[in-house]
Amino acid sequence: MSYQALYRVWRPQRFEDVAGQEAVTRTLRNALSHGNTSHAYLFSGPRGTGKTSAAKIFAKAMNCPNAVDGEPCNECDLCQSITQGKLGDIIEIDAASNNGVDEIRDIREKANYAPTEAEYKVYIIDEVHMLSMGAFNALLKTLEEPPMNVVFILATTEPHKIPLTIISRTQRFDFRRISPQDIIKRMTYILNEKQVEFDPDALMSIAKAAEGGMRDALSILDQVISFSDGRVTLDDTLRITGSITQELMIDYLTAALNHDTEKGLGLLHQMMQEGKDANRLVEDVILFSRDILIYQKTEDDTLLKMSKVDDSFKELIAGAHPEKIYDVIRIMNQTQLEMRTSTHAEVYLEVATVRLAQATPQAATVSAPQATVQKDTSDSQEIRSLKNKLNQMQKAIEQMQKTSSDNNGAAAPKRQPTRKKSGQTAFKVNTHQVFGILEHATRGDLAKLKDVWPDLINALSTSQKAIMNTSKPVAASPNGLVVTFDYDILCERAASDTFLIDAVGDYLEKVIGHRADMATVPSAKWLEVRQAYIDQMKSGSQEGNTDEQEKEEVTQESEEMEAVVSEAVNLFGKENVTIND
Structure with missing residues (x-):
């Protein structure tokens, strides 16, 4: 097979050929030139984006005897062998198909042998995330x-x-998506070297379709060259x-802005x-609206x-109101x-086209003074x-206060039960368990629990x-x-999730x-349960120790606080009340 794809023929052979990764290539070159390479x-x-290409260039630069400023010469026998993939000391491994323990053990054993021809033995493991644990x-x-x-x-x-144990033992370099300008620059260089005529707009279309990947851009360019008659044109690229x-995109959005459903x-x-791709069309409309x-x-x-x-x-742009463009992106x-x-x-x-043509944002249909008056009127209505x-x-x-004062001394009115859906039963509190906790509850235990609760x-x-x-x-012992x-x-x-209860217990034991x-x-039942416990304590023996007196004082203080909070919520609404302990 004599023909090779463009991305293989024009694979970067020097750090300066790697497009759009200046920060990475500069760091690697400086490390090589100063002898500060890592293991x-x-x-x-x-x-x-050039990860494997940069790895091969790095391997060449480490072993090249004629390297200058961290760049390999690409002319010596070692560089030529590495470029052709013939040097045994540079080992490329695809972790997607060699992801077992046995393959890695084999690497570990062979790594103990010294390199045969080069100064350094380099293992390049591609798609390393595919390795098993x-x-x-x-x-x-x-x-x-x-x-x-x-x-x-x-x-x-x-x-x-x-x-993370693997990442912490390496020097990490993050390769970014390549900008359209850098992709166009590289494609321009390749087409000039191949003496192929091209339309600059066609290269821009290819760069946008590649979405930051140089290999994807060169693959599309390869297809366009094969499709065309020796010239890369915009029409062939769009196909x-x-x-x-x-122009078609502008006509489409103009029809939407002018509420022309039929034309849209x-x-x-x-x-x-x-034959336009539907998903590509939607993405193009979103990106074009973003550009506007x-x-x-x-x-x-x-x-x-x-x-x-x-x-x-x-x-x-002159006739496009921002609110309308927001509607286009949202739809x-x-x-x-x-x-x-x-x-x-x-x-x-x-x-979507019908919705775009019918959508009429309020801000776009009124003049600026009218919009201000409308906004003020709306604000006034909201305030009223x-x-x-x-x-x-x-x-x-x-x-409520008047009713409470009229019924002073009388039995407190029962709360109206919350209406529940048919078939739904109220949750039954395990009062025996709750009373047992309240019997030994202290402020200190509750304070510790509140501190760690968000983290829990x-x-x-x-x-x-x-x-x-x-x-x-609300209480802790x-x-x-x-x-x-x-x-x-x-x-x-x-209450019924044993795994959740165990998880809470394990975390508290650890913290x-x-x-x-x-x-x-x-x-809704906490005040009622707590009052039942207090009544039970009062109806029992009156002999109590200091801890029981302290719990009663805390309970009374909590009741007063709950009354204040309840009145504030009723007055200003729950979303406008912040409770600080």
């Missing part, structure tokens, strides 16, 4: 204390899957990538008949990702989510509504955290704690030194 490196970043453990000791003249270079697109021209649907059908907003605020064309500034683009983003689960993408695009609600709350509180919730699993998010510790929940269903789930059994009580 292990981790190259992470998106696909096609056993393979990582087998590699761990070798990475920490490798044999003399052995260097490991790990490359991955998913660094979050690599154990290959499935994108649309800027006609343009959409035209694009679909030309950015250019309206900055007028800096270097920040644009999708657009070219010309007269038609400026004319569109298209929702359409993109809906299209992922459907095989009828064109239907969703038609619906809040005042009315406040007056109603005050009257309700006065009525964060340490739980996702499902357990969802149950405990509304929980609040050395061996137990009482926790309230806003909803009966959460209270019941927490405060002892386990504590958790008793759950709905927030």
Whole structure:
């Protein structure tokens, strides 16, 4: 097979050829020129950004006898052998297919042998995140204390899957997505070397479709060259990538801004008949709308990702209200989510086009003075509504206070039971367990528990955290704690979840030194349960120690505080009240 793909033929052979990674290449060159190389490196970043190419260049520069300022000469026998993949001391391993313990043990054994031709033996492990946990453990000791003249270079697109013990033993370099300007510069150089004519707009379209990957850009360029008749044109590029021209995009958005539904649907059908990709179309509309907003605020064309500034683009910007563009982005983003689960993408695009043409933001349909008056009127109405609600709350509180004073000395009125859905039963509190905890409860134990409670919730699993998010510790003893929940269903789930109770006990044992059994009580019933305990204590023997007197004082103080909080919530609303202990 005589023909090779562009990304293979034009793979960078020097650090200066690696596009868009100046920070990484400069650091590696300085380390080589000053002799400060490490024994292990981790190259992470998106696909096609130069990780493996940089690793091979680094291996050449370490072993090249004629290296200058960290750059290999690419002319000596060692450089030529490494470039052709023939040097046995430079070992490339694909971890996707060699991810077992046996393969890593084999590497560990062979690493003990000295290099045969080069000065350093270099292992390049690509897609290292695919290794099994056993393979990582087998590699761990070798990475920490490798044999003399052995260097490991790990490359991955998913660094979050690599154990921290591996990352901490390497020097990490993050490769970023390559900017469209750098991709265009590299493609221009390649096309000039191949003596292929090209349209600059076509290269811009390829760079945008590549999404920051040089390999993807060169693969698309390879397709366009094969499709065209010796010249890279914009029309051929758009056919290959499935994108649309800027003129068509402007016409489509103009129809939406002018509420011309018929024209918008006609343009959409035209694009679909030309074979444009539906997902690509949605992405292009979102990026183009983003460019409109950015250019309206900055007028800096270097920040644009999708657009070219010309007269038609400026004319569109002049008539595009920001609120309308926000609607375009929001509707298209929702359409993109809906299209992922459907095989009828064109239907969703038609619906989105109709919504775009019919959407009329309030700010875009009135002049600036009218909008100000409208906003002031809306604010005044909102203020009046809040005042009315406040007056109603005050009257309700006065009525409640009057009823309370009239019934002074009489039995306290029973609370109206909360209406529940059919088939739903109230949670039954384990009063025996709660009373046992309250009998030995102290302020000190409760204070310790409140300090660690937020950290305890964060340490739980996702499902357990969802149950405990509304929980609040209200009493604690050395061996137990009482926790309230806003909803009966959460209270019941927490009481019946043995794994959750064990997790809470394990965390408390680790943090405060002892386990504590958790008793759950709905927030609405906590005052009632606590009062029942107080009544039981009063009806029993009157002999009590200092701890019992202290608990009674704390209980009375808590009751007074609950009354104040309850009145504040009724007056100002729960969302406007902050309780500081």
